[in-house]
Amino acid sequence: MLRTLARRALQALVVLIGVVLLIFVMLRIVPGNPIETMMGEHANAETIARMTKEMGLDQPLLTQFFRYIGSAFRGDFGTSYSLGKPVAQLIGNAFVNTLLLAVFAAVFAWIFGITCGIISAVKKNRLTDRIFMGVSLLGISLPVFMSAMFLQYIFAFKLHWLPISGTDSWTGFILPAIALGWNSAGQVAQITRTTLLETLQEDYIDTARAKGRGPTGVLLRHALRNAMLPVLTMMTIQFSGLLSGAVITETVFSINGVGRLMVQAISGRDIPLLQATALLATTVVILGNLLADSLYSVLDPRIRKEG
Amino acid sequence: MKKFISLLIVLAMLLGCAAAFADDAEAGLLRTAIRYDIRTMDVARTTDDYLIPMNVFDRLFETRRGKDSLEVVKSLITDYSVSEDGLTYTFTLKDGIVFSNGSKLTASDVQYTFERLLKIADQNTEIPLEVVGGAAVMKKEADTLAGFKVTDDTHFSITLTAPNAGFPAELSAPAMSIVDKETTSAAAAFGTEPKDTIGTGPYIVTEWISGDHYTLVYNDKYWGTAPSVKKLIVKTIPDANTQNMMFLNKELDIIDLQNQDAVVIEGTYKSMPADRMVSTPKVGLTYLILNENQKYLKDVKVRKAIGMAINADEIIQGIFKGNAQREKGIIPTGVFAHSDDMKAFTYDPEGAKALLKEAGYAEGEVTFELALNTTKASESVKLVYSYISSQLKKAGITANVVSYEDSAWANKRNSGEMESFVATWGMDYNDPANIMYTFFGTAENVKMRSINYPDASIIARVSAARAIVDDAKREAEYKALDKKLIEEDAAWIPMYAELHLWCLGDRVASFTPQWAGFADFYAADVTLK
Numbered sequence: 001m002l003r004t005l006a007r008r009a010l011q012a013l014v015v016l017i018g019v020v021l022l023i024f025v026m027l028r029i030v031p032g033n034p035i036e037t038m039m040g041e042h043a044n045a046e047t048i049a050r051m052t053k054e055m056g057l058d059q060p061l062l063t064q065f066f067r068y069i070g071s072a073f074r075g076d077f078g079t080s081y082s083l084g085k086p087v088a089q090l091i092g093n094a095f096v097n098t099l100l101l102a103v104f105a106a107v108f109a110w111i112f113g114i115t116c117g118i119i120s121a122v123k124k125n126r127l128t129d130r131i132f133m134g135v136s137l138l139g140i141s142l143p144v145f146m147s148a149m150f151l152q153y154i155f156a157f158k159l160h161w162l163p164i165s166g167t168d169s170w171t172g173f174i175l176p177a178i179a180l181g182w183n184s185a186g187q188v189a190q191i192t193r194t195t196l197l198e199t200l201q202e203d204y205i206d207t208a209r210a211k212g213r214g215p216t217g218v219l220l221r222h223a224l225r226n227a228m229l230p231v232l233t234m235m236t237i238q239f240s241g242l243l244s245g246a247v248i249t250e251t252v253f254s255i256n257g258v259g260r261l262m263v264q265a266i267s268g269r270d271i272p273l274l275q276a277t278a279l280l281a282t283t284v285v286i287l288g289n290l291l292a293d294s295l296y297s298v299l300d301p302r303i304r305k306e307g
Numbered sequence: 308m309k310k311f312i313s314l315l316i317v318l319a320m321l322l323g324c325a326a327a328f329a330d331d332a333e334a335g336l337l338r339t340a341i342r343y344d345i346r347t348m349d350v351a352r353t354t355d356d357y358l359i360p361m362n363v364f365d366r367l368f369e370t371r372r373g374k375d376s377l378e379v380v381k382s383l384i385t386d387y388s389v390s391e392d393g394l395t396y397t398f399t400l401k402d403g404i405v406f407s408n409g410s411k412l413t414a415s416d417v418q419y420t421f422e423r424l425l426k427i428a429d430q431n432t433e434i435p436l437e438v439v440g441g442a443a444v445m446k447k448e449a450d451t452l453a454g455f456k457v458t459d460d461t462h463f464s465i466t467l468t469a470p471n472a473g474f475p476a477e478l479s480a481p482a483m484s485i486v487d488k489e490t491t492s493a494a495a496a497f498g499t500e501p502k503d504t505i506g507t508g509p510y511i512v513t514e515w516i517s518g519d520h521y522t523l524v525y526n527d528k529y530w531g532t533a534p535s536v537k538k539l540i541v542k543t544i545p546d547a548n549t550q551n552m553m554f555l556n557k558e559l560d561i562i563d564l565q566n567q568d569a570v571v572i573e574g575t576y577k578s579m580p581a582d583r584m585v586s587t588p589k590v591g592l593t594y595l596i597l598n599e600n601q602k603y604l605k606d607v608k609v610r611k612a613i614g615m616a617i618n619a620d621e622i623i624q625g626i627f628k629g630n631a632q633r634e635k636g637i638i639p640t641g642v643f644a645h646s647d648d649m650k651a652f653t654y655d656p657e658g659a660k661a662l663l664k665e666a667g668y669a670e671g672e673v674t675f676e677l678a679l680n681t682t683k684a685s686e687s688v689k690l691v692y693s694y695i696s697s698q699l700k701k702a703g704i705t706a707n708v709v710s711y712e713d714s715a716w717a718n719k720r721n722s723g724e725m726e727s728f729v730a731t732w733g734m735d736y737n738d739p740a741n742i743m744y745t746f747f748g749t750a751e752n753v754k755m756r757s758i759n760y761p762d763a764s765i766i767a768r769v770s771a772a773r774a775i776v777d778d779a780k781r782e783a784e785y786k787a788l789d790k791k792l793i794e795e796d797a798a799w800i801p802m803y804a805e806l807h808l809w810c811l812g813d814r815v816a817s818f819t820p821q822w823a824g825f826a827d828f829y830a831a832d833v834t835l836k
Binding site: 034047050051082083084085090093094149160165166167251252254260261264266267268269 | 346347352428429499517518542544546549552
């Protein structure tokens with residue numbers, strides 16, 4: 001198993017280096033001069049030339065790339081063109097918020113999704129099943145900005161139960177986490193229900209029942225444990241998605257997160273910030289996939305044996 | 308029983324939350340919101356983010372809205388005089404003014420401020436460049452400004468390369484905020500850290516959390532009258548709808564309605580009590596720029612036809628629901644030398660068609676690209692593009708709206724190749740040079756703004772107008788230039804100036820917006836109940 005994990009980690013590293021190179025080259029070959037964008041209305045040729053030199057953008061592409069890699073290894077991602085602050089500091093502050101949001105959203109999605117899935121499977125084709133599956137389908141189909149605005153309007157603006165925006169306290173994460181996690185919760189609920197229903201048809205479930213296990217014991221100890229394998233994989237991948245794709249939720253709830261930072265970097269053609277945020281998003285997705293693979297290996301004895 | 312206890316716990320949690328989000332604003336606190344975080348607190352590196360500089364620093368002069376006109380008033384100085392040739396200004400600083408860190412304001416701080424803008428050579432270099440030796444400092448050929456003489460701590464003189472009667476007005480621009488030489492020169496990255504942002508103004512920056520909020524508190528060493536607002540929190544709230552809900556929920560005390568959709572303003576705010584709505588014209592204007600290098604746009608008859616085909620009043624009523632005023636010239640309403648008798652472009656699509664025919668163009672022949680900056684354009688501006696495009700179609704002119712993201716837009720415009728675009732200019736100081744020189748004052752400016760106006764004699768006159776010291780002659784020249792550029796040459800199509808609207812919350816007694824209608828304002832001009 002260790003060998004399998006090592007092989008996958010190596011693959012992930014190669015992909016990461018490839019992505020860094022791709023991002024680096026793409027940002028430099030797209031038309032337009034980032035210095036002119038940064039300087040806006042008051043740019044003049046002389047100043048643009050000076051700033052281009054100061055920022056090392058006049059150097060050959062390869063020199064720029066190796067300098068970037070060298071600095072990145074030291075944790076120096078440069079200074080943001082558009083915000084004038086070290087990129088590492090900006091991302092550090094924003095990542096804490098995004099991480100908290102993703103954790104809250106994932107916790108909500110998993111608890112709500114798995115619970116709904118189990119209840120729906122147990123109450124198959126009854127009213128409870130239909131209600132729970134309806135709610136999960138709504139979560140999957142409703143765009144995040146709609147659910148965010150709906151939750152914000154009802155629970156913050158009308159009922160005053162939670163803050164409209166900001167993360168001054170942990171309560172500020174509740175609505176954004178639900179808005180962001182609802183979609184994942186729906187997916188988890190649906191897949192939990194389906195796999196659980198399939199597992200409940202298996203022979204070993206009948207064996208467990210014949211051995212005198214009670215319905216709860218059969219459900220939780222035998223059926224759910226086996227049904228959770230694809231659910232867990234999905235949850236791991238979902239978590240990396242939540243971490244890297246919370247732009248809309250962060251905007252609606254005014255959370256200073258990585259998603260908003262990335263949008264700002266794109267609109268301002270802020271190369272250092274864009275490189276670093278893209279690199280972070282890629283790393284998170286790659287790590288998420290790696291974790292999913294590893295979990296699969298740990299939980300599935302067949303894969304463990306193969307490894 | 309278990310269910311009942313669970314219900315009680317949930318209810319207690321909800322009530323706890325409700326109590327936590329009740330209106331708990333402390334006395335003297337003002338809360339407002341912006342959509343995008345500031346980039347810096349340093350005017351040497353921005354021409355947009357002025358709220359902190361306006362409140363933390365002072366300038367030698369300030370522009371204020373008087374009863375009937377705009378006035379340039381002395382701020383950090385007690386007196387000044389101008390030499391007969393109009394070149395040398397001699398100033399006396401007010402005695403006893405200290406920065407918020409306790410160090411005394413001296414003439415050396417003023418000199419340092421001028422020289423620093425040139426040495427950084429990023430933004431706002433235009434005004435110090437007018438001083439003798441400015442170009443040498445900017446090119447790093449000299450360390451100090453030859454035209455800046457410090458006599459003692461409170462006396463200094465500035466000699467300009469050419470007379471400029473608008474110089475005091477220029478010195479009232481936020482760009483000319485006076486910094487503390489000692490702190491600023493020692494700061495590693497001035498403009499990013501609150502502790503280094505030391506001024507003589509009524510407020511001190513105590514925190515700036517990027518992307519979240521910044522806080523200003525009253526500077527108890529401030530030399531002027533103590534303001535009613537003792538603490539200002541400016542939150543970054545990107546979503547306009549969220550801002551709206553926060554204001555209605557009393558989590559904000561002032562809302563800038565510029566960020567709100569016209570429908571929301573009509574539906575929610577127009578019914579507010581009149582004393583809670585504040586409206587001020589934005590001193591500036593929105594205009595259509597036409598590139599005179601373009602195949603069709605180089606023909607003055609085509610440009611005039613475009614002017615006649617655009618119905619600015621329809622735009623004002625249709626998009627801004629009347630919350631804008633018509634502008635007919637380059638020099639906007641309220642600015643020195645603004646002319647009320649400009650006769651440019653009466654809406655007449657049939658007349659436009661006839662003019663195009665007279666110029667030898669078949670119906671539908673004239674076509675050009677109308678560039679839209681999708682990154683920065685508000686929803687209203689996007690609508691303006693749609694209106695213009697459909698209005699021109701009625702006159703047989705095709706304006707193809709092409710979208711560019713910000714960097715591509717800036718690159719194309721600066722290269723002089725953008726065929727046409729709609730833009731808005733807000734005045735930084737009350738002098739016509741601020742707009743006319745910027746667009747038509749040099750060949751480089753004309754190219755960089757993608758106008759490519761070809762008449763070198765007019766460019767020379769615009770440049771020379773800055774040096775006319777006599778107010779009457781200066782006014783006459785600027786008015787003549789405005790008529791020439793718009794009525795004769797149709798170099799621009801002036802359209803409108805929006806009204807800037809704010810709504811005040813229950814805790815605010817009064818609010819005077821910045822004179823030019825900037826979104827940035829002086830917190831000292833807000834009075835709390």
